[in-house]
Every structure is written in C-alpha cells, then in structure tokens.
Amino acid sequence: MTFKYNNVYINATGTVSGPFENNGPIGKYFDKSYQDMYFKTTSWEKAETRSIIDSVDILLNKITKTKKDIDLFIAGDLLNQLVASNYAASSLGIPFLGVYNACATSVEGLIIGSNMIESNQIKNCIVSTSSHNNSSEKQFRYPVEYGGPKKKTATFTVTGAGSAYLSYNKEGVKIESATVGKVVDLGVKDVNNMGAVMAPAAAWVINKHLNDTKRKIDYYDLVLTGDLGIYGREILKDYMKTEYGITLKNYEDCGLIIFDRNTQPVYAGASGAGCVPLVTYGYIFNKLKKKELSRVLVVATGALFSQTVVNEKSTLPGIAHAISLEALDLE
Amino acid sequence: MEKNRYKDIVKDHTPKENRLYNTMIAFFVGGLMGVIGQGLVDLYALVFDISTKEASIFMIVTLIFIGCLLTCLGFFDKWVHACKAGLIVPITGFAHSMMSAALEYRKEGLITGIGSNMFKLAGSVIIYGVVSAYTFGIIRYFLLGG
Incomplete structure (x- = not known):
C-alpha cells in the first residue's frame, strides 16, 4: 500500500x-x-x-x-x-x-x-x-x-x-509518499540478532515502494534503514540482491550513524524506537533543509516480539515501513 | 524465499563468537578466583584458628559480600562482562545476579519489587541445585548406602 x-x-x-x-x-x-x-x-x-x-x-x-x-x-x-x-x-x-x-x-x-x-x-x-x-x-x-x-x-x-x-504549510521538509509494510517472518529465532529478523521486511517494503512508485533505487540520494546494525545491513544488501535483484548503493543504517562502534561499546550498532527519529529528525532533517540531500527514503524496521514468545521459542516476525522525504522546491 | 536459503544468508553475515578467547579468559580469571578463595580459607584458618571447613564458609561469605558491594558501586557488571564465565560461574556471579535484580526492582517496592524479582536470574540456580542435590543424594544412598 x-x-x-x-x-x-x-x-x-x-x-x-x-x-x-x-x-x-x-x-x-x-x-x-x-x-x-x-x-x-x-x-x-x-x-x-x-x-x-x-x-x-x-x-x-x-x-x-x-x-x-x-x-x-x-x-x-x-x-x-x-x-x-x-x-x-x-x-x-x-x-x-x-x-x-x-x-x-x-x-x-x-x-x-x-x-x-x-x-x-x-x-x-x-x-x-x-x-x-x-x-x-x-x-x-x-x-x-x-x-x-x-x-x-x-x-x-x-x-x-x-x-x-x-x-500542510509548505515549510521544512516535504513528506512525498509512504509505503505500509507487511509482517515478514523468515524463521529467525535469535533475539540477539534482530538485524536478521528485520532485514527481509525492510527488503520487501523497499521493493514494494519502488514498484508502486515506478522508481529505480538511485532515485533516492539516500536509503536509510532503521536499526539493522552492521551485520543486518550486510544481510539486507545480500538479500535485496538475491531476492529482488536490487543493488543498494547510497544506503546507510540509522543504527550505525548515531553511535561510533569503534569508540562506543554498542556491539552491532544502535536499536530502539528512538533511533530512527533521533537520526531523521535531528541529522537528516537538517541536511534536507539545507538541501545537502534531496530525496531520502526512510525505512524504519521493527522486530515484533515479547519476552514470552522468545521464551516459547517462537520465530520472530519483523516489519518495516517506508516514507519518502524531500527537500522543498525540487525540480 | 525459502527459510533455509535465508538462513544461509544470515549465517554468511553473522560473526563467530571467539570461543577459544572466551574460554581462556574464563580459565584464567576463574583460576585466579580459586587462588583468592584458597588464600582466604588459609588466612581465616590461621588468623581465627578454625578448621578449613569453617574457614571456607567465611571465604564464601566474603566473596559474596565483595560481589554484592562492587555490583552496588556500579562497576562489577563491566568486570563480569569482560571476564565472562570466569566471574559468573564462581559464587560472585550468583551474588551479582541477585544484587543486580534487587537494585533494578527496588523502585517497585519491597514485596512486589525486590521480594518477587530478586531471584529472577538466580532462581534457576537454586531450583536445579536443590533438584540435582536430591537426585544425586538418592543415587548415592542406593549405590553406597548413604
């Protein structure tokens, strides 16, 4: 959708x-x-x-x-x-x-x-x-x-x-379009590897968005996933290519922007519901306003589980939604 | 995509844990804990002029106290994280798990907070400790006659 x-x-x-x-x-x-x-x-x-x-x-x-x-x-x-x-x-x-x-x-x-x-x-x-x-x-x-x-x-x-x-006041950054994602469960059970849980959902929604809007991936200056982390990012790149034939180039993950993995003890990167808004509303919003970036596709990713289902050894489903942000007055 | 094929992709990009390194750390730190424990037993036996059996109880209490105190001071979690099983398996790990849960749930009250959550991590150790003690006790009774 x-x-x-x-x-x-x-x-x-x-x-x-x-x-x-x-x-x-x-x-x-x-x-x-x-x-x-x-x-x-x-x-x-x-x-x-x-x-x-x-x-x-x-x-x-x-x-x-x-x-x-x-x-x-x-x-x-x-x-x-x-x-x-x-x-x-x-x-x-x-x-x-x-x-x-x-x-x-x-x-x-x-x-x-x-x-x-x-x-x-x-x-x-x-x-x-x-x-x-x-x-x-x-x-x-x-x-x-x-x-x-x-x-x-x-x-x-x-x-x-x-x-x-x-x-609806024309000011700041334009929300151009958005795609609602579906819940994807490819059988990952490891709660400590949430990047792997969420990557297929992110891939699905990116592909869906590009198909619905009839765009190529390079339409966007930057594709930004939520919190896949360093390993999840590589899984997404690999999966995106093998499953949908799309090569992610101008691609980053919010979980790797907000912290410096070399100096901060954050393991694979950042996660949490606050990760996407802090990066998007703080850093990306600023860049779009200054027109250093023109078009950004933000793909927030979530792992939908509770501690109970983890203990019951259920597989963990993931979801992702995409939203396209644009700088104002683009040609 | 089939789940198995996706599993392969995940496996390709999932880093291996350094089992050998972790084992060596646990071996040396755990060994050091053993040396400290034995040192305390000898010290108590000498200073208080008691049997090593009684001194070992003093030693356990001392290590539990230190584990709890350092947890409350806020840096023992970093030591445990770095030393892994070397500090988790000895009695310090048990003290650390109980004290960290107690600190966490203090704000939810003495009964509903600390009382019902303090054994959140350590409860399994106690339950299965008692169960296995009974099991092996019964086996020993039938095999060796008590």
Whole structure:
C-alpha cells in the first residue's frame, strides 16, 4: 500500500537524547541532551516520559504554538502498554493516538498523521517516538547492572525521543509518499540478532515502494534503514540482491550513524524506537533543509516480539515501513 | 524465499563468537578466583584458628559480600562482562545476579519489587541445585548406602 502526498510537510522537529547519543558522531544535532539516565526524574520509565514531553515542548517553542493549537498527538514507545507515551499524552492534554510497531513506530506515526492531513481530517499533528536504554533492558533483557556477556550481533538501545510537527504549510521538509509494510517472518529465532529478523521486511517494503512508485533505487540520494546494525545491513544488501535483484548503493543504517562502534561499546550498532527519529529528525532533517540531500527514503524496521514468545521459542516476525522525504522546491 | 536459503544468508553475515578467547579468559580469571578463595580459607584458618571447613564458609561469605558491594558501586557488571564465565560461574556471579535484580526492582517496592524479582536470574540456580542435590543424594544412598 503506497500513499502519495501533495500537501504534507514536516515543519519542525524536536529531539532529546541521553548522554551516550550526545557523545556520538551526531550529538550536536540534538536540541537537548541529558547527562545522566534519569533525566531529573526518579525512574527510567519516568525519564522516558520526560524525554517525550521535553521534545514536544522544544518543538512547540520552535513553531511558536501552544498545546491548544495542536489537533492530534500520535506517539509510541517500547514499554508495555505504551506507558511512556501515555503519561506524556496525559501531561500534554492533546487528543492522543498511541501506536506500536516496535522500532518502526516512528514511521507508522508519520504515515497515520500524513494521511489525516492529506485528507483534511486534521490541520496539524505532532508525531513522537521514544526509547530508553535502561527501561528497555529491564523489560526485554536482563537487569541493567547485570553484566552477562553479549553476542556480537546484539544491539544497544537508544535513549531519547524525537517529535515532528506535521501540517500542510509548505515549510521544512516535504513528506512525498509512504509505503505500509507487511509482517515478514523468515524463521529467525535469535533475539540477539534482530538485524536478521528485520532485514527481509525492510527488503520487501523497499521493493514494494519502488514498484508502486515506478522508481529505480538511485532515485533516492539516500536509503536509510532503521536499526539493522552492521551485520543486518550486510544481510539486507545480500538479500535485496538475491531476492529482488536490487543493488543498494547510497544506503546507510540509522543504527550505525548515531553511535561510533569503534569508540562506543554498542556491539552491532544502535536499536530502539528512538533511533530512527533521533537520526531523521535531528541529522537528516537538517541536511534536507539545507538541501545537502534531496530525496531520502526512510525505512524504519521493527522486530515484533515479547519476552514470552522468545521464551516459547517462537520465530520472530519483523516489519518495516517506508516514507519518502524531500527537500522543498525540487525540480 | 525459502527459510533455509535465508538462513544461509544470515549465517554468511553473522560473526563467530571467539570461543577459544572466551574460554581462556574464563580459565584464567576463574583460576585466579580459586587462588583468592584458597588464600582466604588459609588466612581465616590461621588468623581465627578454625578448621578449613569453617574457614571456607567465611571465604564464601566474603566473596559474596565483595560481589554484592562492587555490583552496588556500579562497576562489577563491566568486570563480569569482560571476564565472562570466569566471574559468573564462581559464587560472585550468583551474588551479582541477585544484587543486580534487587537494585533494578527496588523502585517497585519491597514485596512486589525486590521480594518477587530478586531471584529472577538466580532462581534457576537454586531450583536445579536443590533438584540435582536430591537426585544425586538418592543415587548415592542406593549405590553406597548413604
């Protein structure tokens, strides 16, 4: 399913990161960074909520609007029952849709918001996504202070939140089109190799997007996947070529942009629902606005599992959604 | 694509774990822990003038205390991560797993937090420790008569 948009723009973005992300290669692009993991709250879950609220506040300041001017708040995170987003929505008081597609949540939110704006159901909306390393480790893995060895293919969850303000005002970056992905399960059971879980879903949605829009892959200056990591990236390249005959050239992975694997202990790279928004709303948004990049296809990837199904040894399904972002006034 | 063919692609791009290196680290660190333990037993036996059996209990308590303290100070996880099974298999690993879970769930209350989650990682060790002790005890009773 591919949607074409004529009048949807990301006017502004707000990003809040944790200390590790701030020390990474694109740290200077974030609007605000905290130096400890508690973000001046008393728990990691509250810290995650804090990061969403902060990113929305920063965003509202940038566009000089108040909460009352916003029609809809779409948000999602990785915590059970979306608690981080729920509490942020409770504090903000804007009509709220909670969305979940694991680490593909950010683009899912953008697609929902864009469709509503394109069809004039709403004038504007804010789309937020967050993750927090410690709250995710606690929920999906081991206690944070437990130091059991990790596999090389394991990833490091991003701490932070990104918010985008969408409206039909021609300003910022254009959302040109989007493709909704399907759930793909090719039988991977290793929860420590999420790149392998998500790569086939990313490949499917890229191919679908190119077919629906009748484009070649080199139409885009950059194809950006969510959080496949260093090994997942190679799997995707290989799979894309053998299955669909497409060679990925101008291709990067958000999980490898946000951290420096040589100096930061992040194993195969970054992951988490906050990874795509921090990279896209911080770094890529900036480049598109300055026209250093013209057309970017963002493919957010998510692994759809819970700890229970992992323990029951089920195969792990993945999903990916693609959204095409364009600099303004392209020929 | 067939799942098997995809498995091959995944396998091609999945790095191998350095089993030999990990084993050597575990061997040397585990051995060092053994030396420290034996040193403590000898020390306690000499200083307090007690049997080595009693001194070994003192030694275990000391190592558990150190494991818990260093976990609470926040850097033992990095040591365990680096030393792998060398610190996980000895009693320090058991102390570390319980203390890290206790720290993690403190905010959820004494009963619903610490009480019900402290054995999250270590519970299996206790359960299967007791089960295997019973099993081998019974075998020993029938084979050797107690």
